[in-house]
Amino acid sequence: MAIIQIKRRTSSGTGPIVGSSGTVKAGEPLIDLNGGNLYISKADKTATSANPLSASDYIEYASKANQDASVDAKITALALGTASKRNTGTSNGTVPLIGADGKLPTSIIPAVSPVTSVNSKTGAVVITLSELGGVAASTYNAHVSSNLHLTDDQRTKIANSKNVSISQGVGSYFNVTKSSFDAAVISNGLILHTIHDTNYNPTKTIYYIGIDKAKVLTPTSTIDGGTY
Numbered sequence: 011m012a013i014i015q016i017k018r019r020t021s022s023g024t025g026p027i028v029g030s031s032g033t034v035k036a037g038e039p040l041i042d043l044n045g046g047n048l049y050i051s052k053a054d055k056t057a058t059s060a061n062p063l064s065a066s067d068y069i070e071y072a073s074k075a076n077q078d079a080s081v082d083a084k085i086t087a088l089a090l091g092t093a094s095k096r097n098t099g100t101s102n103g104t105v106p107l108i109g110a111d112g113k114l115p116t117s118i119i120p121a122v123s124p125v126t127s128v129n130s131k132t133g134a135v136v137i138t139l140s141e142l143g144g145v146a147a148s149t150y151n152a153h154v155s156s157n158l159h160l161t162d163d164q165r166t167k168i169a170n171s172k173n174v175s176i177s178q179g180v181g182s183y184f185n186v187t188k189s190s191f192d193a194a195v196i197s198n199g200l201i202l203h204t205i206h207d208t209n210y211n212p213t214k215t216i217y218y219i220g221i222d223k224a225k226v227l228t229p230t231s232t233i234d235g236g237t238y
Contacts, residue, residue, distance in 0.1 A: 046073040
């Protein structure tokens with residue numbers, strides 16, 4: 011009758027018996043009462059300092075608790091998302107797969123091509139709104155000039171926007187370069203002032219432009235020591 015010997019690890023630490031002392035028999039089980047796993051010796055072996063017992067001399071069987079913890083740790087390490095817990099398919103709660111044609115199943119996205127024609131020279135395509143699931147062209151055109159889709163704040167900003175320009179008349183001309191402009195004007199002849207009025211949306215900027223009275227003749231100007 012065969013005798014099965016079972017070794018037990020009751021000392022501190024976890025794992026099988028390892029080190030330079032001890033003897034194991036092939037198929038001999040060892041229960042780790044600390045770590046909770048079962049180890050089976052692979053072959054007969056007597057440990058020596060030159061050839062000690064090691065974990066590779068055993069086949070390890072993890073307990074249910076240790077196995078669950080190991081699987082949970084692996085899932086955490088892989089950072090698996092919720093999709094990893096779903097089956098593949100096309101029904102609710104499943105993950106659809108791309109087919110050999112590089113597309114999702116037609117039960118999810120119908121095979122509809124909105125392109126009605128392609129220009130052979132330019133490659134330009136013509137697409138109809140109806141095939142895109144959009145509104146009729148007449149409905150779209152009626153909405154183009156409407157501002158109903160804008161918020162009140164957006165409408166106010168647009169209403170307060172003005173298209174302003176400064177143009178030359180017969181009494182003025184434009185210099186072609188900045189240097190010629192600087193040479194032709196009175197140095198510091200104009201005085202500028204701005205006010206930012208936040209009562210408007212967007213903020214209204216008011217520019218005040220005046221001529222420096224020291225640069226022009228007035229009824230009280232002095233010329234050659236006399237009053238003009």
